[in-house]
Amino acid sequence: MGGRLPGNLIRVIAQDRKGNLWVGTNDGLGRYQNGKFTVFTTRDGLAHNAVYSIYEDAQAALWFGTQRGLSRYREGKFTAYSSHDGLFQNVIFQILEDDRQNLWMSSNRGIFSLAKQAVEDFDLGRIRTLPCVAYGLAEGMKSTQCEGGTQPAGCRSRDGRLWFPTVNGLVVIDPKAITRNLRPPPVLIEQIYTGNQSFDPLLPAKLPPSAHELRFHYTALSLAAPEKVRFQYKLEGLDDKWVEAETRRTAVYNQLPPGNYKFRVRASNNNDVWNEAGATFAFSLAPHFYQTTWFYCFGAAAVFVAAWGFHRRRMKLAHDKFTLVLAERSRIARELHDTLAQGFAGIGFQLEAVAAKLTEAPAQAQQHLKVALQMVRHSLAEARRSVMNLRSASLDNGDLGNALVETARQMMADKPLDVRLKIHAPARPLPPHIENNLLRIGQEAITNSLKYARAEKICIELDYQEQGVAMRIQDDGQGFDLPQLTAANGAHFGLLGMHERARQMGARFDVRSQPGRGTEVLVEVPVGPNHSHTDYDQA
Incomplete structure (x- = not known):
């Protein structure tokens, strides 16, 4: 079993x-x-x-x-x-x-x-x-x-x-x-301490934020069997259930959060008859400044401002980066237009001359073909230099005026074209970026005169003034109606590029044209007399 x-x-x-x-x-x-x-x-x-x-x-x-x-x-x-x-x-x-x-x-x-x-x-x-x-x-x-x-x-x-x-x-x-003791014991809260400070148990209290430890001393009267008096206590606002204290007559609380509280204690006699009413002590614990609502609001606002500032900074960095990329793309687009497009226009003029003289004058046609080939190499080299933001090679071999005249001569082929250069006051070196931008604006104006206006006379004027330099290019071409120029027209993109280059130099830019009365392009750049190539490089 x-x-x-x-x-x-x-x-x-x-x-x-x-x-x-x-x-x-x-x-x-x-x-x-x-x-x-x-x-x-x-x-x-x-x-x-x-x-x-x-x-x-x-x-x-x-x-x-x-x-x-x-x-x-x-x-x-x-x-x-x-x-x-x-x-x-x-x-x-x-x-x-x-x-x-x-x-x-x-x-x-x-x-x-x-x-x-x-x-x-x-x-x-x-x-x-x-x-x-x-x-x-x-x-x-x-x-x-x-x-x-x-x-x-x-x-x-x-x-x-x-x-x-x-x-x-x-x-x-x-x-x-055996007779039961049915009398519930009276309960009394004797003392309340926080640190060395005591409080009256009969009066509500407001405790300072420094009250880190609270000690409650309580008792109950039962003459029949005092050693069998049992206690339960609860801190309303913190405890959900009664805490069994058995015969212990002290309750201790540490690190209470700020708020309103009520300490309750009850007791039972030797026959387990409870005094349900017990004794109570109400108090409030003041918060530290960093526990107040206004501090939380301030902290939340500070976090929000910091996050917003960080977001704004990121957006600004992204915007600046995008602006730089867009500016670089615009610059490359202008440079490609001012080099390749102008070069292709000149090459086109030379090839037209080749086609016209290929049968009657093969030697001259071959000469135009060599010039076109040179212009191809020159245009590619200029495009590379432009993309790399380098100074035009045309300016390495001479001054601004001669570079503009050379541009017109390369593009005219056999066309009857009268190109005149007028320089007022002695020519002087200009900062590279100004000289290069003036060259590109002048090349665009000359290309437009030959390609669209079909001009027979082009006058290039450079006026080296004390506080700046002015460039004026005039032709006797067919002119155009500026307000009616559409965005799809290549000449219009060229005008936008000239405007942008003038804005980068801080120059005044003006285009005057009427149908049948030619076109005038004027650029006035503020440049002091002491600005030179060397000064700009040092700056």
Whole structure:
């Protein structure tokens, strides 16, 4: 039979009214029914596997005392109760019942009673804790350590008295002679401290932000058994449940957040009668400046401003980068237009001359073809230099005026073209970027005169004034109506490029033209007399 029991160390044996045999062991509870054992453990709802005592009441409910609480078996279901539910002690050696339907249990801390109706009320949620009444040295016991290693560990005599063995003799209790103390103990908050500062418990208080530790000292008056007065406290605003203080009469709170609080304490007497009203102390804890609403708003605003500033800075950097890229693209577009487009126009003029003289004058056609080839090489070289933002090679071999005249001569081929250069005042070196931009503007004006205006005369004037330089290019071509010029026209893109170059130099740019009356391009650049090539490089 041993192999079918939950364990071989037998603690208690009892038979219920139905004839079932119940065996308590250190490893679980066994029920012998119809010739076989059924084992029950904590997995079935038992409070603990070590079962010390078994009792069946008049309602056929079975009560089991275990090493970790009380268990009830009713209608095929176990219910467990422990000190967490208000049970006086978890280790239960013996269970007896008096005529008032109170259960009496012995333990290693004394003897205590519990009304079965209180257990029912607890199960139904009518009460929050089990109201146990404990008996010990104050009630006459010579020792609170009861015996439970052997059975029975207590019995009820015919006169209704209860007998329990202890390590220091036999204890007898007459439940009929015991009267309950139904007077709840008055509760008083004696002192409240924070650091070295104390507060009146009868008046609401406003605590400073430096109150890091709060100590509440309280007490309750019960002359019957003062050592059995139990306390519970709660700090409303922080605690959700009552804190079991047992017999401790001090509560300590540290590092409370700012806010409004109410400290509540209640107490019970030796018969577990509670003073529910208890005592209270209301107070408020002021916040540090960094815990105030305005500081949080200021911090949020500072974070928002910082984030917005960071976003703006990123957007500005992106905008500046995009502006630089766009400016560089525009510059390359202008340079390509002012080099390749002008070069292609000149090459076109030369090839037209080749086509015209290929049959009649092959030698002249070959000469024009050589010039066109030279212009191809020159245009490619100029395009590379322009993309790299280098000075035009035309300016390396001469001054601005001669470079403009050479441009016109390369493009005229065999066309009857009168090119005149007028220089007012002695020519002087100009800053490279100004000289290069004037050359590109002049080349664009000359190309437009030959390509679109079909001019026969071009006059180039350079006026080196004291505070600047002026360039004027006039032709006798067919002219145009400037307001009606469309964006799709290449000449219009050339005009935009000339405007942009003039803006970069801070120059005044003006174009005058009428149909049938030629075109005049005027650029006036403010340049001091002391600005030279060397000065610009140093700048």
